[in-house]
Amino acid sequence: MGHCRHLWRSRRLWRSPFSLVLLAAAFALSYAFFAAPSALQAECPVVSPLLIGPQPANLTFPLLTLEAMGNKRSTSVSAGGLYRPPDCRARHRTAIVVPYRKRPTHLGALLDHLHPFLQRQQLHYRIYLVEQWGNGTFNKGRLYNAGVREALRDATWSCIVFHDVDLLPEDDRNIYGCRRDKPSHLSVAIDKFAYRLHYPQAFGGVVAMTPEQFRKTNGYSNQFWGWGQEDDNLWQRVILSGMQVVRPPVAIARYKMIKHQRDAGNERNPRNVDLLRRTKLDWSSDGFNSLTYKLLFKELEPLYTHLMVDVGKKAPSYLRGNTTTPA
Ligand code: UDH
């Protein structure tokens, strides 16, 4: 006993390789317990026991804005709209990216609906709101590209969900995760289109892709200003990069679209139809790899991460497309 105490106090023990191993083990263990608790948890079940299935989105009108709801703090959601299941390691790590400008009531309804929906799916997720700064023509493709770039700075997401602000999923069996082999189109059946697929190549509304799949397609085109065809362009990019789209069953992938008028600054752009015909020529040089934007601020709101982005302005017509420049 006395000998032991002597050994413990002696400097020789601390200098021996054995003590180095002990020290390393202590560091590793405390790291595992305090810094990375998820690594020690069991994986969540294949089917979450919290799912409730069909659940029509009940909207009470008039819709309240987030400010009016007090940006409802939630005990389970961390700053920036981040969540991890408390009792198990999530099967999907999903960044939800929402392109946005001037739809405060839609945003309130979406967040109110989506947080409990995603938590029932036992996902590790974070909601990113990508707002276009200024009153220039809306460019959803640039906002999505910028949102992905910023989200990937924060974490290694296994899945990115591209999400219109006005779509509310109505069945939590429609999992907001990605398949490793194929991009998924999640908003198959929208009430506005009588809960039927709008057209066979429809790829807008809500879409899920892994970061790898997104890079393979070179993301969204940056050239589609105003409303129309940027989603059809992405469909073509998926096909051109050798992939196929999968869809969950029409009976599950159901959505309510909050009714709205066309936004000012997002008028239908007939030029986008011409641009769509050029997809094959442009897709590898125009997209995620040629994106330019300015991040004006990033704020962690209680229920979402707010990215304010300057995507630039639509260039004058003589600088766009393949038209000749004036003399
Ligand atoms: N978005 C905004 N603000 C805008 C424009 C677009 O937040 O000013 C975002 C938002 O996430 C929206 C998405 O871009 O869900 C798509 O735009 P959209 O909802 O206008 O497109 P959608 O095809 O509507 O749903 C087209 C106009 C329908 C007019 C119907 C009139 N009866």
Ligand code: MN
């Ligand atoms: Mn809409």
